[in-house]
Amino acid sequence: MQRDLVAGVDSSTQSCTVVLRRLEDGAVVAQARKPHPPTTPPRSEQAPEAWWQALVSALGELTTYLPRIAGISVGAQGHGLVMLAEDGLPLRDAKLxxxxxxxxxxxxxxDKLPQKDWAARTGSVPAAALTVSKLAWTERAHPGMVARARRIMLPSDYLLYRLSGRAATERGVSSGTGYFNPFTNSWDFALADLAVSDVDWEAVLPEIIGSSEGSGLVQHIDGLEALQGAVVGAGSGDNMTAALGMGIREGDVIISFGTSGTLYGRTTVGIKDATGSINGYADAADAFLPMITTLNSAKVTDAFRRVLRATTEEFDTLALATEPGARGVVLVPYLDGERTPNLPGATGILAGIRSDIEPGQIARAAVEGVICGLLEGGDYLASLGVERDGRLIVTGGASRSKAYRQILADLTGNQVWTCDLPEAAAAGAAVQAAAAAAGRHTTEIAQQWEPRYEIVAEPRERDAARMEEVRGAYRAALPLAQWRKE
Known part of the structure; x- marks a missing residue:
């Protein structure tokens, strides 16, 4: 049977999604999804075996297509720490x-190395999210465990290792570890030593390969025998594969409204931000994907929908029927701590409440708070030289919300675009799989398979004059949420 398909996997915090695309033109043929165990900060951990079982189960729903799959690759949640023992089993659950x-x-x-030096060598500054911090935590909480590890890898590395038997990684996902240099595409063992000393990092870390390369062939897997022999791609982080799937160009600004929120752009220039506000990630090609990330995005409006006992449509209606600025109510949405700014102990603040408060004010303030937090980071990203003269693109589950779309258009004064590719991270992993299977570059295939875009919101002139007031009120409320840093 002709191998005319590729499989892209999005192994996110919430679930595993497999998308099959035609190798000839990228057309989506089929998909399947299986859930991952739920997890909630401050302690957020999952068993790597659960990711594997979800992947095997999802592929099992696509059995009839397996003999046609020429290549498979994985875009997965970044930063997670996977440590395997001599027998190949995890030493503990992965810290996410x-x-x-x-x-x-x-x-x-x-304290061991100034922020500017971390930024110069990795593009990022250590925060709770980065893998290097999780290594240090493991050594403190479980002394000697890191030294017992025979392999230390990231979630995408682990799944690809289970598929091919080879421990390999690439620049995009590795640029979120805190011990990888995306400017030279090499490990920085000395930085890993700052987290845990006396480890043979060269032996335990995966081999670095090109983002467009194959890392091997699928080995025999019980129940998935028909997949054996397919090319295994290099894998990457889910944001990196999503950028491939959406065919992002330099100048585009992408905002993802998922459980967490991200704002990023693609640039050929590596960003080194000593403040730590920007992560200067590499992309899954030959460029960079500088990004700001917030812990609180769609989960914020989900929480307030629950409080208001409103459906998604009802919540959107409430928010859009309320005037900009929510009549003085402002939400700083640090519900579960925050990553940008780095305030892991912070909580959310709802300010400006009066006795005549109405549900619409809460709904409007929740949406404005999430968007304003991301736009603050976007302004800083632009100040570092990242172009934003292209499309303003939204993705993620909450990007389908009419309220998020319209309020974003009003707050920025820009048209809001989205594409007809609901599973961008998985579809982008399929781009990577196609590159590995066909011996081509990811950028070439991403451009060839670029999805169809459409404008989903236009800025409303009647609200434009109020937008700077809204953002100013948000900035004024920020100090209220920053009192608790630990």
Missing amino acids: WNDTQSAHDASILL
Whole structure:
């Protein structure tokens, strides 16, 4: 049977999604999804075996297509720490990107080396999210465990290792570890030593390969025998594969409204931000994907929908029927601590409440708070030279919300675009799989398979004059949420 399909996997915090695309033109043929165990900060951990079982189960729903799959690759949640023992089994559950227990350890790492040096060598500054901080936490909480590890890897590395048997990684996902240099595409063992000393990092860390390369072939897997022999891609972080799937160009600004929120752009220039507000990640090609990340995005409006006992549509209606600024009510949405700014112990603040408060004010303030927090980071990103003269693109689950779309358009004065590719991270992993299977570059295929875009919101002139007032009120409320840092 002809192998005319590729499989892209999005192994996110919430679930595993597999998208099959036609190798000839990228058309989506089928998809399947399986859930991951729920997790909530400050302690956020998952068993790597649960990711594997979800992947096997999702592929099992696509059995009839397996003999046609020429290549497979994985975009997965970044930063998560996977440590395998000699027998290949995890030493403990993986600490995830949104776990904040390592915040103290991140501050100790900054005592050992100035922020500017971390930024110059990795593009990022240690915070609770980065893998280097989780290594330090593990050594503090479980002395000697890191030294017992025979392999130390990231979630995408782990799944690809289970597929091919080869421990390999690439620049995009590794640029979120805190011990990888995205400017030279090499490990920085000395930085890993600052977290845990006396470890043979060269032996335990995966081999670095090109983002467009294959890392091997699928080995025999019980129940998935028909997949054996397919090319295994290099994998990457989910944001990096999403950028591939959406065909992001330099100048585009992408905002993802998922459980967490991200704002990023693609640039050929590496960003080195000593303040730690920007993570100067590499992309899954030959450029960079500088990004700001917030812990609190769609989960914020989900929480307030629950409080108001409103459906998604009802919540949107309430928010859009309320005037900009929510009649003085402002939400600083640090519900579960925050990553940008780095305030792991902070909580949300709802300010400006009066006795005549109405549900619409709360709904409007929740949406404005999430968006304003991301736009503050976007302004800083632009100040570092990242272009934003292209499209303003939204993605993620909450990007389908009419309220998020319209309020974003009003707050920025820009048209809001989205594409007909609901599973961008998985579809982008399929781009990577196609590159590995066909011996081509990810950028070439991403451009060839670029999805169809449409404008989903236009800024309303009647609200434009109020927008700077809204953002100013948000900035004025920020200090209220910053009193609790630990």
